[in-house]
Amino acid sequence: MVADMVNNDGEWDWQRLTPLLPKEKLEYIASIQPPRTNLGEYQPLWRWDEKHDFTTRSAYKIITENENLQDNVIWKKVWRLQVPQRIQVFTWLALHGRLLKNTERKRRHLTMSDRCELCGAANEDIEHVLRSCIAAKVYGGH
Known part of the structure; x- marks a missing residue:
């Protein structure tokens, strides 16, 4: 308790x-x-419903109200891409910030450095991995 x-x-x-x-x-x-x-007896309340009762409907309403319409359009486009599924999943992970870069690895104490192993730049974040890193520019065709 x-x-x-x-x-x-x-x-x-x-x-x-x-x-x-x-x-x-x-x-x-x-x-x-x-x-x-x-303060008296504890009584859980759901603040997103008039009666303060939790319902699946009220939870869904809160989730969908907070969705950005632009994001919804982007997600639909990702899942409609005519590419291998692994590319769709990679794109979805990248857009959700779920790719494990060295900045996140360091935060989780999985590595000592947040530097890019390919170019040595500090703060290997998603922007660096996909756009800024010299390796991304060379191998990405930019």
């Missing part, structure tokens, strides 16, 4: 939480108010 992770002073019990969770989860928890018993 979440309430079990609060000490007698009403603060997060870091002695109990620290051995259980990774650092990034602890940092997230630190940004959240601990549950307060003096």
